[in-house]
Amino acid sequence: MELKHNPQESFDHDAYQKAKQQVAEIRGFYIHFFVYLLVNLFFLVVNLKYSPNHIWFFWPAFGWGIGVLFHGLRVFSFSSSWGKSWEERKIRELMEKEKQQQKQH
Numbered sequence: 001m002e003l004k005h006n007p008q009e010s011f012d013h014d015a016y017q018k019a020k021q022q023v024a025e026i027r028g029f030y031i032h033f034f035v036y037l038l039v040n041l042f043f044l045v046v047n048l049k050y051s052p053n054h055i056w057f058f059w060p061a062f063g064w065g066i067g068v069l070f071h072g073l074r075v076f077s078f079s080s081s082w083g084k085s086w087e088e089r090k091i092r093e094l095m096e097k098e099k100q101q102q103k104q105h
Helices: 013-050 058-075 084-104
Strands: none
């Protein structure tokens, strides 16, 4: 799906691509979370039906939940200091250093 825009409006293609990528990552997280819920609900039903005296379903839910948590943190930019913006800042910093070194020689 491409975004339609008014030719009179300024359109930043890079910003659009970045936003499109972010939407895809958010969608991926929601899919991951939905599958997590479905599978762990299935585990709960199986656990309670076949071995109600030994509750084990929370172990895979806990382990996978840690992965879902970190996926969400990455997608929703709670770790922005180490995310893409950090990478871009570091690239610019290294490029500036290289320019300065070339000017000195």
